[in-house]
Amino acid sequence: MGSLRELYPMPDIDKHWSVPQQFDATFDFEYDDGRTTLMHLYQKGKDMQWDAVNRIDWSLDLDEENPMQLPDEGIALKGSPIWEKMSEKDRIQFRRHAQSWNISQFMQGEQAALICASKIVQQVPDLDAKFYASTQVMDEARHVEAYKGLMQKFGVAYPMTQPLASLVDDALRDSRWDFTYLAMQVVIEGLALAAFGTIRDLAQNPLAKMVNAYVMEDEARHVAFGRLTLRDYYPELTQKERDEREEFLVEACYHMRDRFQAREVYETLDLPVAECIEWAENSEMNKLFRTLLFQRIVPVVKDIGLWGDKIQKAYTDMGVMHYADQDLDLLAKQDEEIAKDLDKVNHQDVRMAYVHAVAGQAE
Secondary structure, eight states: OOOGGGGOSSSOOOSOOOOOOOOOOOOOOOOOOOOHHHHHHHHHHHHTOOOHHHHSOTTOOOOSSSTTOOOGGGOTTTTSHHHHHOOHHHHHHHHHHHHHHHHHHHHHHHHHHHHHHHHHHHHOSOHHHHHHHHHHHHHHHHHHHHHHHHHHHHTOOOOOOHHHHHHHHHHHHOSOHHHHIIIIIIIIHHHHHHHHHHHHHHOOOHHHHHHHHHHHHHHHHHHHHHHHHHHHHGGGSOHHHHHHHHHHHHHHHHHHHHHOOOHHHHHHTTOOHHHHHHHHHHOHHHHHHHHHTTTTHHHHHHHTTOOOHHHHHHHHHHTOGGGTTOOHHHHHHHHHHHHHHHHHHHHHHHHHHHHHHHHHHHO
16 A cells, blocks of 8 residues: 555645754763663563554455444534434545544644654653653654554555644644643643543444554553653743643643644535534533543643642633543553453454464365
């Protein structure tokens, strides 16, 4: 199959995106034993490396009419006059493009995480953090590989949407290493975990479920890495410096909540863009999903100590303060268990296929 660029439905997609950066690459010559928690996470990162080629069953296909076999109740346009006017053929096309847009943003976001993790390796001052970030670089490369493989099954792909590109641009351009953590490890990874989890838990297609579950197994560690590093660093800052970071977080959270729309899908399918966005923004499903997106972000922000009045006011306004005491370690453990359970199911399926094949040959 050709490059994903050939699958983009819009013309003139730039082949590359370059973000100018200016920061110091920092060496750490102390070579001490490092922080126990981070070194433990580093060891776990090494132990839990996996191969996207071998762990995922790429012989599986997506469904022709509903690629990831997601319930239509999750479609923000369902029940709208636009949806009611669609023929079944149009709805099939819409499902494919809408689901492809979601997976495309996952794939594009994983490449952004790959670039950000490599920046963290260079920039973060402590060697133990460099050690762990180096395992994340490998994780993110594998995630891009996995989503690329899934994306090719759709036969259509979308470029990085502008709101995501804007936040990634901020993460890369800022010369302060902790801003890269805030944008990527806290906001983007936190939102991604919630979105991955929705597909993992609702998709009936085994390939889609598999890819998202295995990626989530890694991403929970990445969020933990951001928590551990920033939790140690932020008490050293002045109140003014913490206020500046809270301001950035508030803007980033509102930005991703309010502007992350599938505009490109509506444009590609010649649907009335403004009408689609208005309906989707006001749908109960979209309101619920936008709340769920912050399930992992709010407790991380509280844990790292950026918990001033402005942050709390913003999260109260968003209706997500009830996530503040969420047990992140429990969620991460559940992510790992779900991935292990899928491995067991997949191995059982392989064994059964082998048994049937042998039985067939005997006959």
